[in-house]
Amino acid sequence: xxxxxxxxxxxxxxxxxxxxxxxxxxxxxxxxxxxxxxxxxxxxxxxxxxxxxxxxxxxxxxxxxxxxxxxxxxxxxxxxxxxxxxxxxxxxxxxxxxxxxxxxxxxxxxxxxxxxxxxxxxxxxxxxxxxxxxxxxxxxxxxxxxxxxxxxxxxxxxxxxxxxxxxxxxxxxxxxxxxxxxxxxxxxxxxxxxxxxxxxxxxxxxxxxxxxxxxxxxxxxxxxxxxxxxxxxxxxxxxxxxxxxxxxxxxxxxxxxxxxxxxxxxxxxxxxxxxxxxxxxxxxxxxxxxxxxxxxxxxxxxxxxxxxxxxxxxxxxxxxxxxxxxxxxxxxxxxxxxxxxxxxxxxxxxxxxxxxxxxxxxxxxxxxxxxxxxxxxxxxxxxxxxxxxxxxxxxxxxxxxxxxxxxxxxxxxxxxxxxxxxxxxxxxxxxxxxxxxxxxxxxx
Amino acid sequence: xxxxxxxxxxxxxxxxxxxxxxxxxxxxxxxxxxxxxxxxxxxxxxxxxxxxxxxxxxxxxxxxxxxxxxxxxxxxxxxxxxxxxxxxxxxxxxxxxxxxxxxxxxxxxxxxxxxxxxxxxxxxxxxxxxxxxxxxxxxxxxxxxxxxxxxxxxxxxxxxxxxxxxxxxxxxxxxxxxxxxxxxxxxxxxxxxxxxxxxxxxxxxxxxxxxxxxxxxxxxxxxxxxxxxxxxxxxxxxxxxxxxxxxxxx
Numbered sequence: 001x002x003x004x005x006x007x008x009x010x011x012x013x014x015x016x017x018x019x020x021x022x023x024x025x026x027x028x029x030x031x032x033x034x035x036x037x038x039x040x041x042x043x044x045x046x047x048x049x050x051x052x053x054x055x056x057x058x059x060x061x062x063x064x065x066x067x068x069x070x071x072x073x074x075x076x077x078x079x080x081x082x083x084x085x086x087x088x089x090x091x092x093x094x095x096x097x098x099x100x101x102x103x104x105x106x107x108x109x110x111x112x113x114x115x116x117x118x119x120x121x122x123x124x125x126x127x128x129x130x131x132x133x134x135x136x137x138x139x140x141x142x143x144x145x146x147x148x149x150x151x152x153x154x155x156x157x158x159x160x161x162x163x164x165x166x167x168x169x170x171x172x173x174x175x176x177x178x179x180x181x182x183x184x185x186x187x188x189x190x191x192x193x194x195x196x197x198x199x200x201x202x203x204x205x206x207x208x209x210x211x212x213x214x215x216x217x218x219x220x221x222x223x224x225x226x227x228x229x230x231x232x233x234x235x236x237x238x239x240x241x242x243x244x245x246x247x248x249x250x251x252x253x254x255x256x257x258x259x260x261x262x263x264x265x266x267x268x269x270x271x272x273x274x275x276x277x278x279x280x281x282x283x284x285x286x287x288x289x290x291x292x293x294x295x296x297x298x299x300x301x302x303x304x305x306x307x308x309x310x311x312x313x314x315x316x317x318x319x320x321x322x323x324x325x326x327x328x329x330x331x332x333x334x335x336x337x338x339x340x341x342x343x344x345x346x347x348x349x350x351x352x353x354x355x356x357x358x359x360x361x362x363x364x365x366x367x368x369x370x371x372x373x374x375x376x377x378x379x380x381x382x383x384x385x386x387x388x389x390x391x392x393x394x395x396x397x398x399x400x401x402x403x404x405x406x407x408x409x410x411x412x413x414x415x416x417x418x419x420x421x422x423x424x425x426x427x428x429x430x431x432x433x434x435x436x437x438x439x440x441x442x443x444x
Numbered sequence: 445x446x447x448x449x450x451x452x453x454x455x456x457x458x459x460x461x462x463x464x465x466x467x468x469x470x471x472x473x474x475x476x477x478x479x480x481x482x483x484x485x486x487x488x489x490x491x492x493x494x495x496x497x498x499x500x501x502x503x504x505x506x507x508x509x510x511x512x513x514x515x516x517x518x519x520x521x522x523x524x525x526x527x528x529x530x531x532x533x534x535x536x537x538x539x540x541x542x543x544x545x546x547x548x549x550x551x552x553x554x555x556x557x558x559x560x561x562x563x564x565x566x567x568x569x570x571x572x573x574x575x576x577x578x579x580x581x582x583x584x585x586x587x588x589x590x591x592x593x594x595x596x597x598x599x600x601x602x603x604x605x606x607x608x609x610x611x612x613x614x615x616x617x618x619x620x621x622x623x624x625x626x627x628x629x630x631x632x633x634x635x636x637x638x639x640x641x642x643x644x645x646x647x648x649x650x651x652x653x654x655x656x657x658x659x660x661x662x663x664x665x666x667x668x669x670x671x672x673x674x675x676x677x678x679x680x681x682x683x684x685x686x687x688x689x690x691x692x693x694x
Contacts, residue, residue: 390532392516393492393525394546394602395553401517404545408536408585415536 029131030123037150040140047144056328056360057270057299062214062242067185069154070096073178081176084207084236086421089172090116096178097186097215098155115160116171119189122158130158134191137220138248139274145244149187149218156189156217159202163195163224170201170230170419177208177215177237185214192219194227194255201419203232207265212240219247223255225279230258232422236265236429239294246272253279253308260417261288261300261317262426264433269298277304277311277339288317289413289426291433292325292357299328306334306369310341318413319350320406320434321357328360333374335367342369346376351383351409353402406434445470445641446491446610450502453483453490460486462666463502468610471638475652475677476645478663479685484645485529487663488614491643492526493519506610520546521553525608527599529615529645534586539598542586543568543605550606571604574634576627592619600631611635612643617651629654649681 046063047054073095085091090110093100099118110116115126122130140147157173175188194200206215215237223229237243243266249257261271275284290298304313319327329348350359361378383405391401410430417423446468453461460483468474478484490497491504493516504511506524514522534542548558559567572579575597587595596616603611613632617625632642632655644655652660652674660677662670664685670676 384532387532387534389492389494389516390528390534391542391546393520393528394542394606395517395520395549396545397517397549400545400549404537404542405534408534411536 027127033135034151037140037147041144041147044142044144068183070184070186071180073098073100076100084205086172089170091172092157093174095176096181097188111165113162117158119156119158133222137250138218145216146218146246149216153187153189159192161194161198161200163197165198167200170203172203175206177213179209181213182211188217190219192221194223194229196224197226199228201230206235206237208237210238214242216244221249223251225252226254228256232260234262239267241266242268244270249275251277251282254281257284259286263290263298264429271300273302275304278307280308280310282311284313286315287413287416290319292327293322296325301330303332306339306342307336309339312343315346317348321359322353324356326358330362332364335369335372337368339369340371342372344374348378350380403434447505452501454498454500460666464667468641470641472658473642475657475660476663482663483666484663485614488526488612521550523609525603525611527613527616531587531595531599533588535588537586538583539586540582547605574604575601575631593624596620600628610641614645617646649677652677
C-alpha cells in the first residue's frame with residue numbers, strides 16, 4: 001500500500017518507481033510509454049484556466065488533493081451493480097479501475113476471435129496487438145490528465161473485434177467505484193479496435209458509491225475501414241466525485257461512429273471527445289446529454305478533425321441545468337486542407353431550469369479547405385414562455401408543463417440512444433430527475 | 445356563462461382593450477370581427493389566462509366567477525378552451541401523449557377517473573376521424589413540422605377531445621383552404637350543444653356561412669362598436685370596417 005500522494009510532477013518519478021514495483025513485470029513498450037507520459041506530465045502538470053481549452057474549468061481542487069491509490073478490488077455486492085447492468089450483453093466489471101477477481105469476465109460466449117478482456121490480461125497475452133495501438137491515438141502533449149492516465153493506469157479493458165465480425169450483443173464495461181474508493185484516484189484505460197468491416201456496440205458505464213474520488217479514464221477507439229461502432233458512455237458517479245475523461249477515436253475510410261455521452265452524476269466532470277476522420281467517406285455522429293443540479297460542473301470539449309475528403313460529422317449536445325450548476329461546451333471542428341466535400345454540423349443547446357445555473361457555449365470552427373458545408377448553432381435559455389402558456393391552457397399545471405417541456409427538450413438526444421437497454425435506463429433517470437411535481441398522465 | 449364588463453387590458457404598457465362589454469350565454473355562438481389590431485387576439489389570450497396581459501379595469505366573469513382569480517390551467521379545467529391563432533410547436537412530445545396528459549388533467553379536476561391508454565386511444569381515434577386527419581397524426585410531435593392547415597385542425601382535434609364549455613376560436617379559418625374550412629366548421633357544428641358556447645374570432649364572413657352565429661360583434665380600437673345578427677357580417681363584407689365609428693358606444 002502506497003502512502004497518499006499528490007501528483008505533483010517532481011514527486012511523481014519516485015512514486016512511479018514504487019508503483020512499478022507494485023505492478024510487477026511489464027513489457028518494455030508499456031514501461032517506456034509510461035515514462036514518456038510521465039515526462040509529459042512533469043512538463044505540463046495539471047491544466048489551469050490560463051489554458052484556452054480549460055478556461056472555464058478549474059481543477060485546482062483535484063490538483064491539491066492528497067489522493068491515494070485504490071485498494072485491490074474486493075468482492076462486489078450484486079446490488080451495487082445490478083441496477084446498471086444492461087441485458088443482454090457481454091459484461092466486464094472493473095472495480096476502482098481494476099478487473100474484479102471474483103467475476104467471470106464475460107458471461108455469454110463471444111464469437112470466434114473476439115477478445116474482451118481486462119487490459120492487464122491483454123498486455124500479458126497479446127502484447128504486440130496492444131502495443132500496436134495503446135497510447136498511439138490519445139495525444140499526450142499538453143494534456144495533463146491523459147498523460148497521467150497513460151503513466152499511471154493499472155488496468156482497464158481491451159476489445160478486439162476481428163475483420164468482418166458482427167458482434168450482435170453489446171459489450172458493457174462497468175466501472176464501479178467501491179465504498180473503498182473514497183479519497184482515491186483511478187485511471188481506467190480502454191482500447192477498442194474494430195476490424196475492417198466489423199460491427200460492434202460498446203457501453204461504458206461509470207457508477208459509484210458515495211464519496212469523494214477521482215476517476216480519470218482514457219478510451220482509445222480504432223475503427224478500421226468500413227467498420228461500424230455504436231458507443232455509449234453513461235456516467236452516474238457520486239455527487240462529490242470527479243470524472244475527467246478523454247475519448248479518442250481514430251477513423252479509417254468509410255467507417256461509421258456513433259458515440260453518445262450521458263452525464264447524470266459527478267461533481268466536477270470533464271468529457272473530452274476527439275475524433276480524427278483520417279480516411280475518406282467516414283461518418284461520425286456524436287451526441288450528448290448532461291443533466292446537472294446542485295453545484296455540479298460539467299465541461300464538454302469536443303474536437304472533430306476532418307483530415308480526409310467526403311467525411312461527415314454531426315454533433316448534438318444538450319444540457320439541462322438546475323440549481324447552481326454550470327456547464328461548458330466547446331466544440332471544435334477542424335477541416336484540414338484537402339478535406340474537400342466535408343459536411344460538419346454542430347449544435348449545442350442548454351436549458352436553464354434555475355436563475356442561478358450558467359452555461360457557456362463556444363463553437364470553434366477552423367476551416368482550411370474550400371468545398372465544405374459547415375453549420376453550427378448554440379443556445380442558452382429558459383423554457384419557452386409561449387409553449388408553457390399553451391400547455392397550461394390545455395389544463396396542465398405549471399410543474400407538469402415544465403416537466404413535459406424538459407423531457408421534450410431531452411428527447412432529441414434520448415431518441416438517438418438506439419440501444420434499448422441504455423435508452424430505457426437514461427429515460428428512467430431523466431424522469432426521476434425532472435418529475436418534481438405530480439405527473440400528469442403516463443406514457444401512451 | 446361569460447360576462448365581460450368594461451374590460452381594459454394593457455399589453456407592454458399599451459392599452460389594447462378599452463372598455464369591452466360582451467355577454468355570451470350557454471348554447472350560443474358569437475362571432476367577433478374587426479380590423480387588424482382591434483384587440484381580438486388580445487381578448488382571446490386574456491380569456492385563456494395569459495399573465496403578461498394586464499387587466500387594468502373591469503372584469504370578465506365565467507359562471508359568475510372572476511377570471512382574474514383563476515390561472516390558465518384552472519380556466520382550462522373549468523371548461524375554457526382557446527384554439528390558438530398560432531399554435532405552438534413542441535418537438536419531442538407526441539400529440540397522443542400531450543392530448544392524454546391534457547385530458548386526464550381536466551378529467552381529474554372534474555372528479556372523473558383518468559383514462560388509461562386503451563380507453564384514451566379509442567376515444568381519440570374517433571375524434572381524429574371527425575377532424576379528417578390520419579391516425580398517424582397522433583404519433584407526430586405536437587404541431588412540429590405541421591402545415592398551417594394541420595395546426596388548425598389539431599386545435600379543433602383538441603377541442604373535440606377536451607370538450608370545453610366555452611370554446612374560443614382565434615382565426616381558426618385563416619390559412620385554411622375551402623375543404624379544410626368546411627371540415628373545421630362541420631366539427632364545430634357537431635360540437636354545438638345547449639351547454640356549450642362558442643366565441644368565433646374571424647376576419648372573413650366565409651366561415652360564418654358554415655358556422656351560423658347567433659350574434660356578430662365588431663371590435664374596433666379595443667371596444668365593441670356594433671353588434672347584430674348574421675346580417676351584420678354580410679354588411680361588413682361589402683362595406684368593410686372603415687365606415688364604422690372609431691370607438692363609439694354601441
